[in-house]
Amino acid sequence: MNSGNTVVIWLLSFVAVGLFFYGLDHLVMSSQGLPLNLNLTPVQ
Amino acid sequence: MRSGVAEAKFSNRLSRWMLWLLAVVLIVGLANLTGITLVDSVHAAEAVAEEASGHLPEVLKGAPELTAGDYPKVGNSSSRSVVWILAQMHLFFAAFVLAVPLFVFVIEFVGVKTRDSRYDDMAHEFMKVSMTAYSITALLGGTLAFALFLLYPDFMAYMLEVFGSQVLVYALLFFLESAVLYMYYYSWYALRYGNAKYVHLSLGLLLNVVGTTLLVVANAWATFMMAPSGVDATGAVTGDIWEIMRGPLWNPVNLHRFIANIAFGGAIVGAYAAFKFLSGRTKAEKAHYDWMGYTSNFIAVLSFLPLPFAGYWLMAEVYSYSQQMGITAMGGILAWLFIVQAVLIGTILLASNYYLWSGMSRTEGSRRYQWMIKYIALVLTCGFLVWVTPHTLILSAKEVAALGGSHHHLLGPLGIMPAKNIAVNLMLIFTFLSFQLYRRSDKVATVSWAPAGNALMVAIYAVAIANVIFAGVYYGYFTNTVYKVGSSVMQVVSTLIVIGAGVTIDALMYKGAKILPSEWGKVSNRSQYALFALPVAFTWLMALMGYVRSSVRGSWHVYTVMKDGSPDNYIPAIGHAGNMMTIVTILFLFCVLFVFWIASLSNTKQLPPVAE
């Protein structure tokens, strides 16, 4: 396996897992009736 | 006239509890003779039921209101302390004997699947340890029931009125449990191979079904006392037995105790293995008990990891049942004990990590991972320190005076829940990392996608850790309370995903892996002390959490329904409770040593006298 391939694998892994967790956070928060609220707006 | 009524009430009460006492004594007496007298005892139990139902009142009757005078005083002893010790001892043993068959069944099954007789022998040895413990459980249960009826007769009368025939179902299940247990254990070698083995496995399954049913039936008593259901505001029974049992806390407690029992049981047999390892003379003996200790630790740690989440669910249900009760537990007088809890869980995590690291000496392959240990140790230590940082508490004036301010001026930001949530989740993730490294240390993956799998695993760790920290810091410190609670779920899910993904990826990636040479028994004596630290901490922790669970009721026997009028109807201070926990832990320790001794006695054979 050449080194370029390795870098791609690592990058892909991180991107995929990152997206997965982002979706997951969305899911977890919305199942509790909350937005993800990344812009620091206090609720109510 | 008045005294006549009182007398009638008394003799009524007396006759009822004498009958129940009789039933209890029967249960205890029969625990060792089950097979022979099962039929008789069913008749006896039925007779008791008829007798008891004759006393049931026609109109709805609430819970009695009691004053200090209604509680019999026996000698100078504190009734609460007596019942406390007996109940805790009974629970320790019950947890142990219910848990062992659960993992024994799994190990036996693994033995069948892998056709490796070592598993079968180990499973049998685990059972052997729990057999003596079973009799002790029954004895303690009987003594506890006796003490309860003697010291809290009106309360017990009320509980019997509420639960009625359910108690008889419990008694019947107990007989069944004993019967199946003895059959399972003593038929081990009779039903060892071929189809007979599956008969034996079915017995094991039946044993666990009965055992778990026993557990949930008994749990209903405790959860009814905390959050009664199926009764009206005065305590009069309005629902059927199912409604009474199915209170809001029943299932959370069921799950929590079920998992905790397995962790506890694993820790105890781990101590057995460690003891045998240390006193073992031959290499074969050492190798066998090293492996047994390792398996026990595996069971204890793996079932310990999801426990905080079960606890989280339980506390969430407590809050939604009664905010007042939740706050009493987490923010009032009892909040202090979560510092002790942190010390205990910290001990458990550090001990099990230490054991895993020591165990890496069994194989050369562990060299690859050894550099990570110091970082894991660092994270665990920091997490532990954050966790024991005193919590920001809701305090009464008296407490503020004792502490000197409600917030610690320097450690304030670390003393709030988000910081602790980060710490706990990171400790769990890194403990799992230790575990995973250990599992990998004697293997080399041979599948073609191993580098990708590895990258994926590293990415999951990195992102999950980042997510845990982000959720805690961002939502915990920069937004309001609603988010704090919401984000803690996020952290929990992250941790669970690491554990789930780790187990899955490794299972696939190390299929048909190259196994590096490793040697059981090649482990330091010192590492075995971690296997003693675990059960000691587990035992103490269980006693501690029992104290919380029981104390949140405050001065109620049955929360909101039946007041506790006894002289001990207050929440004891943590120091006093700690002393009680130490007493029960030490008592349990000695009983367990006795059980170990009995178990090893059956292996000892006296040589026949040599004729001269």
Added chain:
Amino acid sequence: MGTLPKVLGFSLALTLVFTGVANLLPQVEGESPKEEKVDLGALTMESFVALGESTVSGKGTCTLCHNDLGRAPDILALNMVATAEERLADSRYQGKATDVESYLRESMMDPGVYVVAGFGKKGSNDTESPMPAVHKKPIELSRVQIDAVIAFLQSKDGNDVTVALPTDAPAETVAAPAAAPAAAASAEEAVAKYGCSACHTIFDTESPVGPNLTTVASRLSVDEIRQSIINPSAVIVEGFPPIMPPNFAERMTVKELELLVAKLAEMK
């Protein structure tokens, strides 16, 4: 040494560590509920308000949630008369109350009628209150105690008390105000009574939370000492948090205050 003694020693030592931790923590015992008779005939408005105050922190367990941690509206910090008037004027208000007194009573006995925005049960969109009705189990305040709490809430910010003293009812069993403390007879007693030493180094106890008082007279005049007790936030010593309770003026008797000031003025 044999295996058994070593293992036993190790296990016992570990147990003792845990016991030690438990005993090192501040020891607080829960209180048994004590029902004492209050002679309603001898009740003055002052002792009635005091009964309300002790009920709020004691039997009523109100301060478990109603505190500054955001679980419920902070009834001790808010001016409850003004707050009640605002709530009554709120378009969301659907209850039957017409004045402050009836609003407060309704809020205690039927908390779900009006839920303050943001404090409803999770997921109920502020339609359900997590608060238990205080006259029911497990809190079970009596009618007199509920009135006393209202009187306390009205009077604590200097508003008029509209609740009538209970006179008609037969002597009712209610919790007495937490052992209505006797006035301190010396400065030392006053220090103990008001818990000064929890934060300040004074006499022979030490605490780093607040300024050291053993040399206070070298820094402050008699009037400044008096002011620091009555209105602690007027001057905050640099490096200390402004956390001293501002209500000593209401809680101390004049004699206690003067005893303290005189004693502190001697501490050079």
